Amino acid sequence: MTKSDFIVLANRQGRSFGEKVVKDLKSQFKKDLRRNIRLTEIKIENFNNGELNIILPESVREKDVHLIAGVGQGEGTDMYQDIFEILIICDTLNRAGSRKIILYIPFLPFQRQDAKTEGREPISAKLIFNLLVASAPKPLSRIVTTDLHNDAAQGFLDIPIDNLKAMPLFVLYYKSLKELKNRDLLVVSPDPGGAKRARRFAQLLGVPWTVMPKIREKAKEAKLSVSSERFDGKTVIIPDDMIDTGGSIVKGAEFLRENGASFIYACCTHGIFSQNENGVSAEDRLRKSGVKVLTTDTIPRSSEYYHQNSDWLSEISIAEYFADALYANQTSHSVSEILDRQFEEARKKEGSIKRYLIK
Numbered sequence: 001m002t003k004s005d006f007i008v009l010a011n012r013q014g015r016s017f018g019e020k021v022v023k024d025l026k027s028q029f030k031k032d033l034r035r036n037i038r039l040t041e042i043k044i045e046n047f048n049n050g051e052l053n054i055i056l057p058e059s060v061r062e063k064d065v066h067l068i069a070g071v072g073q074g075e076g077t078d079m080y081q082d083i084f085e086i087l088i089i090c091d092t093l094n095r096a097g098s099r100k101i102i103l104y105i106p107f108l109p110f111q112r113q114d115a116k117t118e119g120r121e122p123i124s125a126k127l128i129f130n131l132l133v134a135s136a137p138k139p140l141s142r143i144v145t146t147d148l149h150n151d152a153a154q155g156f157l158d159i160p161i162d163n164l165k166a167m168p169l170f171v172l173y174y175k176s177l178k179e180l181k182n183r184d185l186l187v188v189s190p191d192p193g194g195a196k197r198a199r200r201f202a203q204l205l206g207v208p209w210t211v212m213p214k215i216r217e218k219a220k221e222a223k224l225s226v227s228s229e230r231f232d233g234k235t236v237i238i239p240d241d242m243i244d245t246g247g248s249i250v251k252g253a254e255f256l257r258e259n260g261a262s263f264i265y266a267c268c269t270h271g272i273f274s275q276n277e278n279g280v281s282a283e284d285r286l287r288k289s290g291v292k293v294l295t296t297d298t299i300p301r302s303s304e305y306y307h308q309n310s311d312w313l314s315e316i317s318i319a320e321y322f323a324d325a326l327y328a329n330q331t332s333h334s335v336s337e338i339l340d341r342q343f344e345e346a347r348k349k350e351g352s353i354k355r356y357l358i359k
Contacts, residue, residue, distance in 0.1 A: 005063070005064060005330070006063060006064040006065070006066060006330050007040055007058075007060055007063050007064070007065050007066070008021070008022055008025075008037070008038070008039050008040060008065075008066045008068065008326070009039070009040050009042055009065060009066070009067050009068070009089070009093075010039055010042070010067070010068040010069070010070070011042070011044070011067075011068075011069050011070060011082065011085050011086055011089055012044055012070075012082075012085065013069070013070030013071060013072045013077070013082050013085075013300045014068040014069045014070035014104075014300070015039070015070075016070075016300060017068060017070055017106060017297060017300060017319055017322075018039045018068040019039055020297075020317060020319035020320075021039075021068055021104070021319045021322045021323045021326065022037060022038060022039045022323075023319075024319055024320040024323035024324075025037055025323040025326055025327060028323065028324075028327045029327070039068075040057060040058065041057055042054060042055070042056060042057065042089065043055040043056075043057060044085065050081075052081075052084065052085055052088050054085075054088050054089055054092050056092060056093070056096055059096070060093055060096050060097065060098045061096065061097035061098070062097060062098075062099045063098060063099055064098075064099055064100045064102070064330065065093050065098045065100065065101045065102070065139075066102050066104060066326050066329070066330070067086075067089060067090070067093070067101060067102070067103050067104065068104045068322070069082075069086045069089075069103060069104065069105045070082065070105075070106065070107075070299075070300040071083060071086075071105065071107050071108075071109055071299070071300075072299070072300055073107075073272050073273070073274065073299050074272075074273060074274065074301075077300075079109060083109070083128075083131075086103070086105070086132070086135075087131060087132070087135040088135075090103070090132065090135035090136040090140060091135045091136060093136060093139065094135070094136035094137075094138065094139055094140075098136075098139045099139065100139050100141050101136050101139045101140045101141065102141060102142045102143075102144065102326075102329050103132065103140065103142070103143045103144065104144045104145075104322055104325070104326065105143065105144070105145050106145065106146050106296075106297075106298035106299075106318065106322065107145075107146070107270050107298040107299050108128065108143075108145045108148065109128070110124035110125055110127070110128045111124075111125045111128075111148055111149035111150065111153060112124075112125075112149050113125055114126070114149065114150045114152070114153045114156075115150075125149075125150075125153045125156060126153075126156045129143075129153075129156045129157050130156075133157065133158075133159065140159065141159055141160075142159055142160050142161070142162065142329060143157070143159065143160075143161045143162070144161070144162040144164065144322065144325050144326075144329070145161065145162070145163060145164070146163070146164045146165070146166060146269055146270075146296070146298050146318060146321075147163070147164070147165060147166055147241045147269040147270070148161075148163050148241075149241055149242070151163060162325050162329075162335045164318070164321050164322065164325060164339070165339060165342070165343070166269040166296050166298075166316075166318055166321075167197070167200065167201055167204070167239070167343070167346070168204075168342040168343050168345065168346035169296065169316050169318060169321075169346075169353070169356055170201070170239065170267045170294060170316075171201065171204045171205055171346035171347070172345075172346050172349065172351055172352075172353045172356070173267075173294060173314075173316060173353050173356075174205060174237060174265070174267075175205065175346075175349050175353075176349075176352075176353045180235065183235040183263070184233055184234050184235060185205065185207040185234070185235050185236075185237065186207060186208055186209065186210065186231070186234045186235070186236050186237070187201050187202035187205065187207060187208070187209035187210075187236075187237050187238075187239065188209070188210055188211070188212050188236050188237070188238050188252070188256070189209070189210070189211045189212065189238075189239070190212055190238050190240055190248050190249065190252055191211070191212070191248070192211055194211075194239070194240060194241075195211050197239055197240075197241070198210075198211065198239055201237075201239045204343070204346055204347050205237075210230065212238075212252055212255070212256075230259065230260075231256055231259045231260040231261040232259075232260035232261075233260065233261075233262055234256075234260070234261050234262060235261070235262055235263040235264075235265070236256050236261045236263070236264050236265065237265045237266070237267065238252060238253075238264070238265070238266040238267075238291075239266075239267050239268070240266070240267070240268045241268060241269050241270060242268050242269065242270035242271075242272055243266070243268040243270075243271055243272060243273065243282065243286075243293070243295070244272045244273075244274055244282065245274055245275065245276040245282050245285070246273070246276075246282035246285045246286045246289075247276060247285070249266050249286065249289070249291055249293075250285050250286065250289045250291070253266075253289050253290070253291045254289070263292075264289075264290065264291045264292070265291065265292045265293075265294070266291050266292070266293050266294070267293070267294040267295065268293070268294075268295050269295070269296055269298060269318075270295070270296075270298050270299060271293070271295035271296075271299060271313075272299065273286075283309055283312075283313075286312055286313075287309070287311065287312045290312075291312065292312060292314070293312055293313050293314070294313075294314045294315075294316065295313065295314075295315055295316075296315065296316055296317065296318045297315060297316075297317045297318060297319065297358060298318060306358060314357075315357070315358040316353070316356040316357055316358065317356050317357075317358050318356075320355070320356065321338075321342065324338045324342075325338065
């Protein structure tokens with residue numbers, strides 16, 4: 001393998017995550033190749049009217065291009081600009097003669113609308129995939145993401161998707177957390193749709209699990225109901241793929257405490273943390289709830305953000321998993337075998353969580 005074989009690029013929101021991926025990637029190649037692996041900068045500027053101008057710094061002709069693409073959430077970011085930036089970069093790579101493009105997008109938005117539940121609704125998940133493929137129809141050969149909202153959405157594409165999982169990291173984290181030693185643990189799915197996730201999570205932790213049912217009494221109003229003996233003295237962990245406004249977690253925590261739970265933890269792959277319809281931020285709601293939340297760095301945020309929310313929020317980086325996938329894709333190794341190894345390491349607690357923690 002030579003320097004000309006591949007190149008690693010990132011959009012503006014993906015640069016910080018890309019640097020971490022490249023750092024982990026270097027350790028996977030032979031020593032004589034480490035100095036050749038770097039994150040190549042793309043020149044990205046905005047015209048006065050907001051249009052994007054993108055210039056590649058070096059030739060990508062007949063190269064394999066690994067594009068690491070971040071999509072921002074929250075104040076100070078523009079999700080729609082980030083998505084369009086990714087599309088234009090892919091178009092640029094296509095026109096510049098790339099042999100192959102593999103897109104690494106840790107958080108893929110618009111995945112909650114993956115089917116029509118009522119008339120006159122969009123299927124936004126399908127639209128996003130169509131746009132990505134249309135931006136580079138020939139060279140775009142694979143997409144790598146994390147915890148799709150619905151695994152079945154992979155069927156929207158005719159190219160492969162590597163759907164990485166954050167669960168092994170969560171399992172390692174909770175197995176390593178000293179304050180959970182000798183606690184009576186219970187994994188609780190926040191809704192029936194997350195039952196499969198909760199069951200697998202509980203199996204890896206070696207603890208029981210259950211689902212928190214919702215009984216709808218009035219329109220737009222749900223009341224939780226279950227036997228109080230079920231949670232007496234329990235330390236509960238609520239796993240989910242994403243936390244948006246935090247409403248489900250906060251209401252669930254209130255219910256669990258009212259029914260005997262002692263401590264509440266929650267983990268999510270994608271910490272969106274947006275404001276609710278009343279303008280209250282998820283950060284404020286979760287802080288006041290007393291729930292200890294664990295998330296990953298699939299959504300780009302500053303170290304200042306983590307510092308300001310360190311009283312209720314902990315973060316682990318999934319960049320090493322993306323480095324594993326990039327290495328496998330470039331060397332034609334099996335990503336499925338990597339996923340199996342990650343889950344097995346978590347089950348046996350063969351890895352250390354320290355190297356994944358974001359301080």
